[in-house]
Amino acid sequence: MESTQNQKFCIEAEILDNALVMIAVLGDKGRVISWNHAAETITGYSPEAVIGSNAVWKDLYPDRDYRKSVTQKIADILKTKNSFENLETVIRTRSGDSRTILWNTKTIPEGGQTRTIAVGMDVTAERETKAFRDSIIDNAYVLIAVLGQKGTIRVWNKAAEVITGYSHDEVIGRREVWKKLYPDAEYRRSITQKISKIISEQKYFENLETTILTKNRDKRIISWNTRQVSAGSVYHEIAIGRDITEQRKAEVALVAYMTEMSMRLKQPVGIISNTLLESAQLMKEGMLTPDEIITVLEGQARNATQIEANIQEFQTAIVEQNGSIPEIFRKFLEG
């Protein structure tokens, strides 16, 4: 019977020792009673170095203020219950690295004394991955918003803050921002209908252009793309918005400029042509004096010179408006 009991303890001890999470059994004042292999691997401190004392906690939390804040947090939790869950702290390992540990504890009585089993999961890699992902989202030059059910905002990156003027804290967990971005009820309704129609047909939309009103009361044109992603049984919409206001302004300006220039080039050339033909006819009929012929011809030459100057002005404007023109064409257009 005793042998079976010992065998059971041995198996349990081996399981604890080989577990992939840090397991420490603590006595009063945090004195370490047991320290498994994973705890040694993660922290760099061997069981021999830590068991029997609580000094390891000072080594793991060398910054006094941080240690104090962790201790306070634990004390606060233990005031109301005898364990805590998912408490995240950052430890300093023996080699000087930082590791993020997610702690869960359980207090058990043993032989009239209280023992705390602290289980620490090394979530450093996950946290780094998340931080990296968040950093990508935050530093993207496009507005990224992740929407939960009924349009509740779950993610709102820095570009979203810059473009709309609404901060992360103002919008997260809420959905009122859409009313602020689309204050005109009729326009908001038309956009909602359009989105609903597209979503019902294909679950996502591409390059949907809307005009938002920012917190600073500016109007910005946003081109939206969305994707639906699942997180377990829950679906989220990722909305990516590109601010195309300047692009649209430039396009409108270019169209206006091209229209103006085509009006100021095509028509005048026709006028010169007709004036010369009419003048030739009048000359044939002997109706023009030499002075009048000179005046007409010089006048049309001046018109042609002015048209040439207008074309040069047009070419210069094209170069100034478009930075992506290849160098060889740029030089030609600049004359």
Added chain:
Amino acid sequence: MPDIIDPTELEQKKIFLILASPGTIRQRNIDVIKEVSNLGYHTVVITTNFPYTVLTKLYAQNGVSPDSVSFIDAVTRNSIGGVENIPGVVRYINNPANLTDMGIAVTEVLKDHSGKKICIMYDSVSTMLIYLSSANISKFIHFVTNKLRLMDISGVFLAVEKGLDPMLMTQLTTFVDTVVDTG
């Protein structure tokens, strides 16, 4: 060819925009002058393409009395140089782009002919596009049409059809009372 200018509207001091094809715009100029002169009006022609002497000959050839027309000539002085204004007949300005001089000339010519039934004809909006942006042309025509209305004088603007961009065309349409497309 039916009348281009409605005599009743002319009597009401309306302002007209006459559109013509590039090949017929000169003939429309002559047609309008003929009609307006026959109705007893003195016409002040602002010419930006042909010298006034040539237009005078063309009008005479079409039976228009030289006494019924005077000119603001924006062509000749640029070529011939030191030509002098002839009171009651012609005022020269240096070039079509000088809107200040043109505005002053319009005011003075109207003063010269005060007491007469006057019509101003601007030939043409299209030629002005060589020298001025549509925005400046629009401003100038707005200025001229306002002046004509204040002085209770009718006016005619000639332009090549389909040659004006929709924006300028819309603006001109709001400044004038009647648009006549003569094709």
